Each structure stands twice: as structure tokens, then as C-alpha cells.
Amino acid sequence: MATESTPPLAPPNAARNLWPGLSEAASRLATRTLPRLLLPLLGIVVVLVLWANIAMRINTSLGALPGPAAVWQQAGNLYDEHVAERTKARAFYARQQQRNADALVEDPQAEVKTRPYTGKPTFIDQIGTSLVTVLSGFALASLFAIPLGIAIGLSPWLYAMLNPAIQIARPISPLAWLPIVTLVVSAVYVSDDPAVSKSYLVSMLCVTLCSLWPTLMNTAVGASSVSADLVNVSRVLRLGRLTHVRRIVLPSAVPMIFAGLRTSLGVAWMVLIASEMLAQNPGLGKFVWDEFQNGSSSSLGRIMVAVITIGLIGFALDRIMLLLQRAVSWDKNAVLR
């Protein structure tokens, strides 16, 4: 009985059947794994090696340019500082709560105060600030650019009227907008109890002003190049103006709008860092500037951590936009990369 229950021995030619599996694996390696995973990794390794070698040879006033290892170490430090700061903040609030509770026990009518913790913003806090600023500036720009782009795309008159102004405003650098925006915000935004800080408003408006244009132009082109046949369909159906825009123009223009939005978000991120640096508005840009002014032996390493973080976040934002673009694209044959 025991012998019957053991599985039958593999036939002698089973070993040969292994080969197709192996060659299949090899061809998968050649066609997919290699270009998709190994080559990019190889590229990164090459860059790291070059960086390490070049960094060693460059001496700045703050010492040798930090290589990958030193930068990695600084990244760890920055994270530890963040954790430490959070611990301090928690301790502060715990003490304050305790103090207030004690005061209330002593005298139930006592006026207790809750003060916010005023520690120095950490690297992670600065990332958060920058992200909030860039996303709100970008959202404002999109809210403005998409409807205006549609209007310009649909009306040759409006196009003729606004095109020169747009073409002049488009190439203006964020550095040129900054003083104007700063002054205007200071003059206009006066409130005893401001909901948001002035510096946030300045950075955000700068981002809006500079990241508006790609979305605006792309939307206008998208709206003006709706297929003549689809326009005819709309005319035969006597669709109203609003329905025409909603059912025909907007969906037609969606691929172009999203291409514009993607460019805009890239611009927004670049502009944000520049304006934070220059205007001393909180965020990653200010972090870089502060470290630069600080000039300690670890500063260069910390700046490099920030620079790489800026790159990584920019990359991540672009990927997210790409995913969105793919999700809303009705033209599933279009290759989006």
C-alpha cells in the first residue's frame, strides 16, 4: 500500500521539459526585466560612482563636496532631528495639559491658556509646507486656466484679443513676479487675524502666475481643434452652448488639458523652490537657503539631501499626473509616457 501512495517517478524526459521554461525565463529577462529594471538601476549606480569620484576632488570653503555616503548620513540626521523635535513637541503639550489640569483642580474658574509649540520647522515640516503651497497654487492656476482656455479656444475673437498679452506674460520668470506679488500681497492682504500667512500667499500666487500658461495654452488648442465632424454632430442635434462645451468640447480637449496640467505642475514645483529661496518663505527652498547661509561643515550635505528630495518629489508629482492622465484619457491607443 505504501508504495502505491508514493508519487510516480518523474519520467526520464522531464528534465528536458525544464529547458523551454528556462529559455522562456531568459527571454523574459532580455525583453522585460533588463530594460525595465536592471538598466535603470545600472544607470543610477553609474551616476553614484561618478558623483563619489568627482565629489572627492572638489574642495569648497565648507570642505570637500559630500559624496553619496555622506549625503545618506545627513538624510538620516535630518530624520532623527525631525523625530527629536516631535518628541519635544509632544512633551511640551503633555506638560501644558498637566499644568492646565492642575490649575483647574485648584480653581475651577481658572483661565487656562493653550499655547502652540514654537519649535523650529524640521526638514519634513518644510517638505509638507512646500507640497501644500505647490498644490494649492497649482489648483488655483488650473481653476483659472481651464475655463479661460476653453473660452479662448472656442472664440477666435477672444483669442485675438488675449493672445498677445498671454504671449508676453508667459515667459516672465518667477523671480520677476516675486517683488510685485510680495508688495501687492502686503498692500491688499491686511487682516488682524490672517487665515493664512502672507509668505504662504506670496509663494502660492507666484506659483499660480507662472504655472498658469501651459494649461491655458494647451486647453485653448484642445478646445479649438475639436473634430469638425463632432461639431457637426452637435449642430445637427442643436445642442445648446453649454451642453456643447460639456459634452463635446471638454471631453475632446481632455488629453490636451492633462498634457498641459502635467507641464504646469512641473513648472509650479520649480517656481515654488525658487520663490521660497528668494523670498524666505517657509518650505524646501528656504531650507536650502538657510543651510547655505548657515555654512557649517554639514550644510553642503544637508543641501544635497534637499536637492535630491526636490528631484524625487518633482518626479513623484509627474508620475501621479501621468497616472491621472492615463485614467481620464479616452484615447486608450495614445502612448503616454
Place this chain on the structure above:
Amino acid sequence: MNTHLELSDIGMNFKTPRGTFCALDGIDLKVAKGEFISLIGHSGCGKSTVLNLVAGLLKATRGGVIVNGRQVTEPGPERAMVFQNHSLLPWLTVFENVALAVTKVFGKTKTRAEQRAWIEHNLELVHMTHARDKRPNEISGGMKQRVGIARALAMQPEILLLDEPFGALDALTRAQLQDSLMEIQARLGNTILMVTHDVDEAVLLSDRVVMLNVGPGARIGSILQVDLPRPRNRLALAENPAYIHARAEILRFLYDGHSAHNTAAPASPVAKVSRLQLLRRKVANG
């Protein structure tokens, strides 16, 4: 004849960068209710232009289109068009494409449920119910054309305009759709104006075949009455002498190279200029 649609002395000039181009010059035609008319002619002679004029998508330079005694001034769903390249909205499903037309035309007169039933009824007419939730890029060319026809029919048009509706399809699909179209027209009795460049299609489907001269300044060169009994069967007709005769008539017209400048002189000065230019070109070319 009880005239339903009338083209009255239509002239059509296009403004081009190289001056005015006279596409049509004096098109006259009266169509009875429920009649099936084919427009046939060489490519570029102005067939689509005639259709667009009836649809109201273009405005005639001279003359006009009269439907039920009233001049056409703008497009409208009572003159539904099936476009040459289907023109479905690529972001909508088959059902939604038809629904766009139905909600616009019957939004006020039919309830939601009635509208849905009407959309499904029209998809059934063209045998497309099975693909109702597919998008245009997921179905074949013939299927797209069916949906285009369903969308037009769903507007319950008095006049159905078809611009080379089956031109891009393979022979088998085309035959199927032609049969469907004949069936539908027998049932609904729409007046149909169809542009085609397929002689067999013209004879098989039409009550009359209108042959246009070669442009510029195209006019109606000849009209052929097709007195074949309906329902028509393509296989039976292949041997029918009347069918063969009609076919030969059209072919002779097309291959004789009829054109505006070797038929009777048109009246419009614009056409005269273009004829002069043509003459000059002929002289220049030897």
C-alpha cells in the same frame, strides 16, 4: 408628386485662398416623401456639399433647400446625418452615443424609461444591442457605422442623409448593412438621400439615382428611375435585365466623363470664369 424635399437652383461657392471656387451651379431636384435617392458622381464633384446643404450645415450661395414648403436655415435633428466616418463620440459608449441624441430630441416628450426603451429599440434595429456598453474604439468599422445609423434613426428624422455610409467597409459587411437599411426604410418610410460611389449600391437601394457632373460648377447630369419591385434581393437582381440595364446606364454616365463644360452652358458668371480657366488650362496643356 407630393414634394417633401426640394433643392431649388442651388449654387455653392467656396472662398479659398486662391479665389472663389464654384462647387455647385444650379442643382434642381424634387424628392417625394419616402423616396430613396442616391447621389453618385466622381470624387470631388460636390456630393457631400449637396448633403451638407440639405442638412443645413452649409448655406447655399444661391437658391435654397425647401423641406415641407419651408426653407432650411439651420441644421436640425429632423434632417439627421450619418457621417462618412461614423463620427461617434469616442469617450461615450455605444448606448451613450445614441442616448446623447435621444435625450436632446425627446428629453421633453418622453420619460426616462421611454427614452431608454427607445435607445434600445434603435440599437436593436441595427443589431448592436450586444455591444451597447462598448466604446467606439472597441468595435469594428461596420459596427461603428451601424451605431451611427442607429443614432440618426433615433432622432426620428423625416429625412435621413447618408454620406458614403458604407464606403470604408468590406463587401460582406456592406451587403449586410445595405439589407438592414432597406429593411429599416421599408418599415419607417423615411425620405433618404444617400451619397455613394458604388454603382451596385445605388441601383439596389434607390428609387432614383441622381448623377452629378464633374465639377467645378457641378449640376445634375442625369437622373435614372429604378423601377425594380421591393423588397429587393441582391442575388435575384443580379440576373434581372432591368437591373443590369440600370447599372450599365450609370456606368456609361460615369465613364463618359460628363462634366459641366461639355454640357449645356450654365448661367452663372462665376461658372463661366471657371470654364474659361479650364479652357485656358486645356490650351496651356496642349
